[in-house]
Amino acid sequence: MHNRNQSDLLPYEKLAILDIDRKKADSLPMEVxxxxxxxxxxxxMQVSINARxxxxITMPMKLQMTTDKNGAPALIAYPVRAELDWERNKVLNLTQQEAERLARGEVIQKAVNVNGEKTQQYLQLDPETKSVIHRRVTDIKLxxxxxxxxxxxxxxxxxxxxxxxxxGKPVELNVGGEKVSVGIDLKELQxxxxxxxxxxxxxxxxxLRYDEIHPEYLGLVMTDKNRWEYQKVVDRQSVERAISLSPSRKETKANSLKL
Known part of the structure; x- marks a missing residue:
C-alpha cells in the first residue's frame, strides 16, 4: 500500500462501507x-460496519486514505484497541522486542509484506487507538x-x-544557540x-499518553441532527477498547483493516 498524498475527491465508495454515505462524508469537518x-x-470517528x-457493529476508529499497489484508492481503518496485540498481528509480524520498542514510543523500520508486496516501512504506535500506523519509507521523502x-x-x-x-531515531541539533530535535513522526502530515x-x-x-490527559475519549459522531459532533466514544474502563469482531474474520488478525 502506498500512502501518497491525495488531492482529489474523498473515497466515497470506501467510506460507504463504514455507513458514511456521500452526504455524511461531505458534511465532515474541513480539518478531517x-x-x-x-x-x-x-x-x-465512530463508524458502523455490517457484520456477517x-x-x-458500531466502533471508534481512525481512518487514513491511501492507494493500493495498482494506484487505486484504499482506506485503512485503525480500530481503538485495549492494547497492542503484537502476537496476533500477522501482517506486521512483530517480534516481542519490536512491540516493546513501539510501546516506548519509538519509530522502527521494518520490511512488511502487504498483499504480496514487500516494502520497507516505518512503524509507530498510535497512543489513542493502540494500533500501529505504518507508511512506506519512500513515501516520507526523508x-x-x-x-x-x-x-x-x-x-x-x-x-x-x-x-x-x-x-527512525530522532537527533538533537544546535540551531542558532538553541537546541532542537528532529525525527520521524507518522502522526504528522509529512x-x-x-x-x-x-x-x-x-x-x-x-x-505522552493521550488517555492520561483525557480519561474520556472524544470522537466524531453523526448525531440525530445529521451533523458531526465531538462526543465521548470510549470510557477509560470500557470494554469497547478491546474491540473484537467475529474470530472468523481475517481482518481481525491484522493491526488495521483495509477497506
Missing part, C-alpha cells in the same frame, strides 16, 4: 476532510525533508546523524517533525 485527502490519519450475521531543514536553518547534518534519522527542545523534550512528547 483535509487530513483524509492528504493521506494523514484522522481523529477518532446481519447485525451492525532526504528532501532533511535538505529543506538544513537550508532553512543554515546547518549541515553529519552522516551519522542522517543515518539515525533514516533508521511524517517528519521538528520541535524546540532537547531529546528529553522529544521523548516526553512521544511518550
Amino acid at each position: 476532510k483535509e487530513k483524509l485527502m492528504a493521506g494523514e490519519v484522522t481523529p477518532i 450475521n446481519g447485525s451492525i 532526504e528532501q525533508r532533511l535538505k529543506d531543514m538544513e537550508k532553512v536553518n543554515d546547518i549541515e547534518l553529519g552522516m551519522q546523524q542522517k543515518q539515525q534519522v533514516r533508521e 511524517g517528519f517533525k521538528l520541535i524546540k527542545g532537547d531529546m528529553k523534550e522529544w521523548e516526553r512528547q512521544q511518550k
Whole structure:
C-alpha cells in the first residue's frame, strides 16, 4: 500500500462501507476532510460496519486514505484497541522486542509484506487507538525533508546523524544557540517533525499518553441532527477498547483493516 498524498475527491465508495454515505462524508469537518485527502490519519470517528450475521457493529476508529499497489484508492481503518496485540498481528509480524520498542514510543523500520508486496516501512504506535500506523519509507521523502531543514536553518547534518534519522531515531541539533530535535513522526502530515527542545523534550512528547490527559475519549459522531459532533466514544474502563469482531474474520488478525 502506498500512502501518497491525495488531492482529489474523498473515497466515497470506501467510506460507504463504514455507513458514511456521500452526504455524511461531505458534511465532515474541513480539518478531517483535509487530513483524509492528504493521506494523514484522522481523529477518532465512530463508524458502523455490517457484520456477517446481519447485525451492525458500531466502533471508534481512525481512518487514513491511501492507494493500493495498482494506484487505486484504499482506506485503512485503525480500530481503538485495549492494547497492542503484537502476537496476533500477522501482517506486521512483530517480534516481542519490536512491540516493546513501539510501546516506548519509538519509530522502527521494518520490511512488511502487504498483499504480496514487500516494502520497507516505518512503524509507530498510535497512543489513542493502540494500533500501529505504518507508511512506506519512500513515501516520507526523508532526504528532501532533511535538505529543506538544513537550508532553512543554515546547518549541515553529519552522516551519522542522517543515518539515525533514516533508521527512525530522532537527533538533537544546535540551531542558532538553541537546541532542537528532529525525527520521524507518522502522526504528522509529512511524517517528519521538528520541535524546540532537547531529546528529553522529544521523548516526553512521544511518550505522552493521550488517555492520561483525557480519561474520556472524544470522537466524531453523526448525531440525530445529521451533523458531526465531538462526543465521548470510549470510557477509560470500557470494554469497547478491546474491540473484537467475529474470530472468523481475517481482518481481525491484522493491526488495521483495509477497506
